[in-house]
Amino acid sequence: MPELLHFEDFPVGRKFDCGPYHVTKEEIVEYAREFDPQPHHLDEEAAKKSILGGLAASGWHTCAMTMRMFADMMMPIAAARGGVGSPEGRWMKPVRPGDVLRAEAEVIEARPSASKPFGTVTFACKVFNQREQVALVKMTPIIAKRGAP
Amino acid sequence: MPELLHFEDFPVGRKFDCGPYHVTKEEIVEYAREFDPQPHHLDEEAAKKSILGGLAASGWHTCAMTMRMFADMMMPIAAARGGVGSPEGRWMKPVRPGDVLRAEAEVIEARPSASKPFGTVTFACKVFNQREQVALVKMTPIIAKRGAP
Numbered sequence: 001m002p003e004l005l006h007f008e009d010f011p012v013g014r015k016f017d018c019g020p021y022h023v024t025k026e027e028i029v030e031y032a033r034e035f036d037p038q039p040h041h042l043d044e045e046a047a048k049k050s051i052l053g054g055l056a057a058s059g060w061h062t063c064a065m066t067m068r069m070f071a072d073m074m075m076p077i078a079a080a081r082g083g084v085g086s087p088e089g090r091w092m093k094p095v096r097p098g099d100v101l102r103a104e105a106e107v108i109e110a111r112p113s114a115s116k117p118f119g120t121v122t123f124a125c126k127v128f129n130q131r132e133q134v135a136l137v138k139m140t141p142i143i144a145k146r147g148a149p
Numbered sequence: 150m151p152e153l154l155h156f157e158d159f160p161v162g163r164k165f166d167c168g169p170y171h172v173t174k175e176e177i178v179e180y181a182r183e184f185d186p187q188p189h190h191l192d193e194e195a196a197k198k199s200i201l202g203g204l205a206a207s208g209w210h211t212c213a214m215t216m217r218m219f220a221d222m223m224m225p226i227a228a229a230r231g232g233v234g235s236p237e238g239r240w241m242k243p244v245r246p247g248d249v250l251r252a253e254a255e256v257i258e259a260r261p262s263a264s265k266p267f268g269t270v271t272f273a274c275k276v277f278n279q280r281e282q283v284a285l286v287k288m289t290p291i292i293a294k295r296g297a298p
Contacts (some may be wrong), residue, residue: 034217035213035214035217036213036216036220037220037221037224038220038224038231038232040231050230050231051230051233051292052231060209060212060216060236061213063209063212063236064180064184064185064209064210064213065184067184067185067207068183068185068186071186071187072186075186082189082199082200083187083208084200086238086239086240087208087212087237087239087240087287088236088237088238089235089237090235091234143200
């Protein structure tokens with residue numbers, strides 16, 4: 001089993017690849033039914049006439065897909081206590097059925113705790129679709145344990 | 150059928166009540182399995198030892214529940230083209246199984262389009278639990294049609 005990454009292993013600029021995530025119409029509609037029942041997330045015909053110009057995932061669904069990609073990448077490799085912080089980011093492009101998303105998580109800040117054996121590592125996550133367009137940017141801070149001194 | 154609310158009907162300071170939303174352990178775990186499989190969202194024993202001190206919903210799940218409460222309130226009453234903007238807010242308190250959430254959506258900005266018959270109305274949503282603690286604050290902008298001149 002490989003050694004886990006600690007706070008010191010997350011210097012600013014280090015990048016991690018997440019994904020892929022295959023987006024299906026079924027999942028878009030299922031999420032929308034449960035959490036965001038606006039017509040442009042539920043129905044192709046209504047979506048064509050909407051500001052999105054076609055069926056697209058709820059922006060909150062895209063955040064959730066990104067969380068999943070990030071967790072799948074980070075949980076097995078990091079000595080971390082989980083995510084912290086707050087929803088913060090920007091939706092850049094609609095996410096469509098058939099899109100294949102991937103994310104790049106780059107360390108943009110690493111701040112050790114003054115008193116505890118932890119530090120906060122903040123990743124800027126860029127989510128790309130298969131056309132290399134950025135669909136979402138978002139901040140993802142985690143609490144990482146410090147390594148043995 | 151009551152007349153729909155247009156841009157002019159959303160002056161700064163007007164408040165709307167959303168909810169309630171009954172949070173269950175089953176839904177917390179189901180969401181976490183799909184989108185945020187961290188142990189403190191999945192397993193009570195692991196959650197007790199975590200920074201959350203007990204099982205709690207993924208913060209993205211809380212955003213999704215808030216979206217649902219807001220959509221259920223707003224869609225039937227507003228002449229709106231849907232939500233816009235970006236994920237922005239702050240998670241304030243863990244959301245636990247058995248919590249009953251409600252939200253207050255207050256208009257904090259109403260900006261007409263210079264050229265189109267629309268305007269952007271931005272709501273600050275405060276999500277309260279049944280102990281009247283704020284669990285989440287978040288911004289929710291929508292595009293609302295202007296009324297007949």
